[in-house]
Amino acid sequence: MPSINQLKPAQIVAPGDIVKRFLDVRSWTQEDLADITELSMKSINQIINRKQGISVETARLFSRAFENSPEFWLNLENQYRLALSREIKKEQSAGIKAKIRQYMPVLEIQKNGWIDVHEKTAEGYRESYQEIWDTNKKPDFSEYKDEKNYCARQNKEDDVYTQNYSITWYKIALNRSNQISCSPYDYRGLQEIQKNYSQYTNSPSGITLIMENLHKIGVKFLYQKHLSKTYLDGACFYSGENPVIVYTCRYDREDNFWFTMAHEIAHVLNHFTEEKSLYILDNLDEHSSLDREKEADKIASDMLKIEEILKLGHPHSNYFSERNLLEISEKTGIGSAVVLGTLQYHGFVDYRSRLNRYKSKIRQIFEA
Helix, strand or coil, X not given: CCCXXXXXXXXXXXXXXXXXXXXXXXXXXXXXXXXXXXXXXXXXXXXXXXXXXXXXXXXXXXXXXXXCCHHHHHHXXXXXXXXXXXXXXXXHHHHHHHXXXXXXXXXXXXXXXXXXXXXXXXXXXXXXXXXXXCCCCCCCCHHHHCCCCEEXXXXXXXXXXHHHHHHHHHHHHHHHHCCXXXXXXXXXXXXXXXXXXXXXXXXXXXXXXXXXXXXXXXXXXXXXXXXXXXXXXXXXXXXXXXEEEXXXXXXXXXXXXXXXXXXXXXXXXXXXXXXXXXXXXXXXXXXXXXHHHHHHHHHHHHHCCHHHHHHHHHHHCCCCCHHHHHHHXXXXXXXXXXXXXXXXXXXXXXXXXXXXXHCCCCHHHHHC
């Protein structure tokens, strides 16, 4: 059983609290105690209100008045000061952790296994921050928000957490991609993948195959979950001399994968020719006014033959059957998952359609 000194009360008890309790038991007033001890009324009042400590002389006088020992009062004072010191440190720690938490959701990042698990203390949070950012300086993301480099397609871009967490997510992705060994980047090789993109969408092993072929031509592919409040589907940037494409699997559907990948491939081929410091973070739910985003959307749509799919699907918008789906897939050469997802997105087919079995869940491919 712990001793009285090891117990941690929910509320810190000050010597003045005990003085007040003793006065109440004896039906004394502060004026009575001042008269007995020959201390000033001001001193008695400040002790009771936690504004003045117990000195050795005060402890001696209180021990006479309340028939106990000077050590009783000095121990109370010491315990109170120690407890108060712990509370101050706890408040300081909470302030540090809250500040870092504005920039990165530490526990979520640790849970995902992207950094070591550190203690849930202010020092532990500092270590987590330093592991990601390789600095112990005060958090400052201003350089990462430079419009020349930072391109975030997000509906909540003004939210401080959304913006900061997205930048932290990018830095983690960059750190992880730097650990991937890869061949030199082959621009023409990526053009070839873009040219044959429809074939990948139509293959049962298309996702695995495109990841392997991207690696062969020097494009690093990385699966990394989005962080809370970031709403990211994908991203692209450079790691050294190699482009990186990141997929979050925010929507665990095959059609989402193929459009996101087409969009990021379009960015890599068209928007990094002279801006390798650029990093693009995409929430593809949102429309964007940025020219590069409109261009990437258009190229991705061409890669997936969206206009042709819509044209073929329009006559069947009142009733869309499995046969219609397979026919359009065969005519366009685009996988049935992408065809169905496209028609659902444009309102031709209900999202609750029984045909949803054609849109396979794919997360297990990346987490295997």
